[in-house]
Amino acid sequence: MTSDGARQAGREWKTESSLERLFAGNEFVVTAELGPPKGASATNITENSEKLKSYCDGFNITDNQSASVRLSSIAAAVHILRQGGNPIIQVTCRDRNRIAIQSDLLGAYSLGIRNVVCLSGDHQSFGNHPTAKNVFDIDSVQLIALVKKMRDEKRLLCGEELKAEPRFYIGAVENPFGEPVELRVMRLAKKVKAGAEFIQTQAVFDIKKFEKWMALICEAGIDKKVNILAGVLPVKSLRMARYMKEHVAGMSIPDELVNRIAKAENQQAEGISISVEIISQLRKIAGVKGVHIMPVGWEAALPEIVSRAGLSPRPRVN
Amino acid sequence: MIIAEQKSLQEIDASVEGAKRVLVVGCGGCVSVCLSGGQTETEVLAMALRLKREVAGTPVSTAEITLERQCDPEYVAKLDEAVKEADCILSLACGIGVQFLAERYPDTVVLPAQDTKFVGGTLEHGVWEERCGLCGECILAATGGICPVIRCAKSLLNGPCGGSHDGNCEVGQDTPCAWVLIYHRLKRLGREAAMDEISPPKDWSKARDGGMRKIVREDLRL
Amino acid sequence: MEYDSKLVGFVCKFCFLHSFDLGPQPDTSIRLEMIKLPCAGRVDARVVLTAFEKGADAVFVAGCPSHECLNLTGSARAEKRLDRIKVLLDAIGLGRERLMLYHVSGTNGPRLADIVREAALAVGCIGRNPLNTHRSGERSCCTNDHSGAEILARD
Numbered sequence: 029m030t031s032d033g034a035r036q037a038g039r040e041w042k043t044e045s046s047l048e049r050l051f052a053g054n055e056f057v058v059t060a061e062l063g064p065p066k067g068a069s070a071t072n073i074t075e076n077s078e079k080l081k082s083y084c085d086g087f088n089i090t091d092n093q094s095a096s097v098r099l100s101s102i103a104a105a106v107h108i109l110r111q112g113g114n115p116i117i118q119v120t121c122r123d124r125n126r127i128a129i130q131s132d133l134l135g136a137y138s139l140g141i142r143n144v145v146c147l148s149g150d151h152q153s154f155g156n157h158p159t160a161k162n163v164f165d166i167d168s169v170q171l172i173a174l175v176k177k178m179r180d181e182k183r184l185l186c187g188e189e190l191k192a193e194p195r196f197y198i199g200a201v202e203n204p205f206g207e208p209v210e211l212r213v214m215r216l217a218k219k220v221k222a223g224a225e226f227i228q229t230q231a232v233f234d235i236k237k238f239e240k241w242m243a244l245i246c247e248a249g250i251d252k253k254v255n256i257l258a259g260v261l262p263v264k265s266l267r268m269a270r271y272m273k274e275h276v277a278g279m280s281i282p283d284e285l286v287n288r289i290a291k292a293e294n295q296q297a298e299g300i301s302i303s304v305e306i307i308s309q310l311r312k313i314a315g316v317k318g319v320h321i322m323p324v325g326w327e328a329a330l331p332e333i334v335s336r337a338g339l340s341p342r343p344r345v346n
Numbered sequence: 347m348i349i350a351e352q353k354s355l356q357e358i359d360a361s362v363e364g365a366k367r368v369l370v371v372g373c374g375g376c377v378s379v380c381l382s383g384g385q386t387e388t389e390v391l392a393m394a395l396r397l398k399r400e401v402a403g404t405p406v407s408t409a410e411i412t413l414e415r416q417c418d419p420e421y422v423a424k425l426d427e428a429v430k431e432a433d434c435i436l437s438l439a440c441g442i443g444v445q446f447l448a449e450r451y452p453d454t455v456v457l458p459a460q461d462t463k464f465v466g467g468t469l470e471h472g473v474w475e476e477r478c479g480l481c482g483e484c485i486l487a488a489t490g491g492i493c494p495v496i497r498c499a500k501s502l503l504n505g506p507c508g509g510s511h512d513g514n515c516e517v518g519q520d521t522p523c524a525w526v527l528i529y530h531r532l533k534r535l536g537r538e539a540a541m542d543e544i545s546p547p548k549d550w551s552k553a554r555d556g557g558m559r560k561i562v563r564e565d566l567r568l
Numbered sequence: 569m570e571y572d573s574k575l576v577g578f579v580c581k582f583c584f585l586h587s588f589d590l591g592p593q594p595d596t597s598i599r600l601e602m603i604k605l606p607c608a609g610r611v612d613a614r615v616v617l618t619a620f621e622k623g624a625d626a627v628f629v630a631g632c633p634s635h636e637c638l639n640l641t642g643s644a645r646a647e648k649r650l651d652r653i654k655v656l657l658d659a660i661g662l663g664r665e666r667l668m669l670y671h672v673s674g675t676n677g678p679r680l681a682d683i684v685r686e687a688a689l690a691v692g693c694i695g696r697n698p699l700n701t702h703r704s705g706e707r708s709c710c711t712n713d714h715s716g717a718e719i720l721a722r723d
Contacts, residue, residue, distance in 0.1 A: 121500070126547065148507040151499050151517050162500070166547045169504035173544060185547065203508040211506060211529055214541060218504060222544055230508065355659040386614065393617040394660055401661040401698045 045142040045197035046345040051255045055343050057318030060084040064099040070107040076327045077113035083334040091118040095155025102136045109140050117141055120149025125165035126185055137194030145199035146171040169222050176223030200224040204241035205280040213244050220254045227254055228320040231261035234280040235309050242315050251315030258310045261322045262329045263299040266290050300332055307337040347376035348440045349474045350460040359398055361457045369432035372412030373439035380474050383438030385412040416443025422450050482552030490531030497524035503545035573691040575600045576624040580608045580631045583672040598688045609642025613653050623700050625691045628668040665694050
């Protein structure tokens with residue numbers, strides 16, 4: 029199935045991003061997350077992107093996730109590009125000021141990267157360098173506005189004109205499970221106002237709770253202004269399920285799910301089945317334009333999940 | 347006020363090493379209020395130092411003086427005579443007092459007895475908490491009187507972040523999320539719509555990042 | 569060799585008044601100095617350290633049980649303060665074992681005598697105040713001079 033570029037002829041695209049075209053063509057988009065290694069070798073990234081590129085429309089690469097030093101997002105993105113994959117870089121506000129961020133964005137675009145996800149970033153106390161000075165010169169909302177300004181106004185934050193502007197497709201993240209929920213709706217609206225064009229949410233396990241949030245989003249008309257990708261995190265084992273339930277802030281994992289994995293003969297197989305079921309439930313929710321799959325430490329699970337969810341093969345983009 | 351906390355006796359003793367006569371100087375300002383560097387604390391520290399040194403077999407003598415405060419030169423000047431009799435000065439003031447003493451007595455070693463921690467206020471007797479980020483451009487009018495620069499661990503101006511959970515900051519269970527506090531306060535004042543506006547990036551050059559700050563009031567100078 | 573332990577006790581006047589019945593002298597080798605306080609909560613690092621600087625081998629504080637303190641929180645304050653002073657004593661090198669806190673009810677007469685015996689025994693285990701070995705000649709821990717007596721004289 030191809031996305032008909034000709035049908036869209038005459039339309040003014042904001043970017044060269046294939047994601048922009050897929051969303052415009054009402055495709056159910058699939059993005060996948062790759063975590064860069066804690067080392068200077070990109071073998072993992074290149075192997076995974078080669079194996080998995082046909083199972084997703086783009087690869088997110090995290091930016092020193094959990095504030096632990098990893099191979100940089102932009103560098104990993106270049107490795108992915110070389111394998112023919114479509115990278116989505118992440119930029120956090122924790123480690124870089126506005127000067128470095130703008131500089132990195134110019135560099136990233138020049139290297140062929142077309143998609144960026146803007147986040148605040150986990151606090152450095154979570155990572156392996158808790159004594160580091162943090163930056164947070166700007167926050168994620170200001171970052172989104174910054175990327176938009178560079179692209180649409182062709183200007184740096186200070187107002188100086190850019191010789192060649194970076195035309196990024198702009199993404200952000202949102203946590204549908206944080207309380208108070210009205211703040212999560214307000215914040216998403218703000219990000220959209222600032223220029224966010226697609227959103228990736230935290231992993232969804234509690235469909236009912238997620239439905240409630242989506243209902244509020246649709247009520248506020250936000251679903252019409254931004255493309256929301258619901259997060260899906262395949263659970264590899266009971267231990268992982270329990271760990272996330274107890275220790276990861278903002279995750280809402282129902283007891284029934286944990287019990288289901290506990291009773292399963294093959295926990296991995298059960299984990300994949302659960303993800304497939306969650307995806308099929310997510311597809312039915314109004315406003316959900318795709319899924320963002322995060323196979324943490326289990327990239328090999330991606331092909332089976334995408335296939336069994338009926339999302340394979342992925343559409344081609346002109 | 348400025349809140350400081352005494353260094354360990356071990357660290358203080360090590361820094362004073364070699365001196366036989368120590369002038370221990372307390373401060374009647376902030377550190378008196380937060381009970382870490384006032385007259386009582388100065389006397390106790392001097393005594394503890396003498397005892398520790400005597401037990402170790404390397405006795406030291408001390409003189410103790412507590413000034414009104416150490417951040418005004420006219421008060422610091424009162425130490426002139428006493429400094430002549432000392433090998434080193436141990437100051438219980440915040441970092442400012444230590445530096446003012448060092449400036450006035452450049453030929454005498456001046457040592458800090460305290461770690462200056464933050465600018466804050468009293469929650470209850472014995473508990474002090476940070477409140478001001480000293481950013482140089484106060485935005486409390488827009489945030490319902492709650493400072494996001496210092497109370498938000500990420501200094502967000504458009505918070506809360508995704509880590510905010512149940513009203514708590516992701517950094518710790520016992521730290522309230524500043525932006526949830528701001529939201530509730532603004533709501534109470536009927537001003538929550540202010541949170542829909544995008545706050546632009548802050549001018550950090552007015553904060554510490556711009557370099558050491560100074561204020562000159564010409565109307566007060568002759 | 570007989571060594572006279574020097575024991576200083578800071579005693580709340582209510583325990584003191586009602587319990588001051590030491591009975592038979594527990595041990596001839598204790599030199600005991602008891603200083604009456606309006607409340608155990610009056611004890612602070614200055615007076616405790618002064619006692620040690622003057623050569624006390626051990627210091628005890630006797631106050632009313634927390635729920636019986638006539639000043640309501642005096643006894644509780646004393647306990648918290650002494651915890652902090654003990655940390656200081658460890659850092660100084662004298663050791664926290666030299667400072668003891670006892671709760672004595674005003675009506676428990678013989679208890680104070682027990683405390684003195686207990687404290688004296690403890691000194692026997694801990695050993696002399698190292699300051700006494702460094703100094704030449706005897707130093708009494710009497711209240712003749714300076715801050716200790718002045719601070720506590722207000723009754």
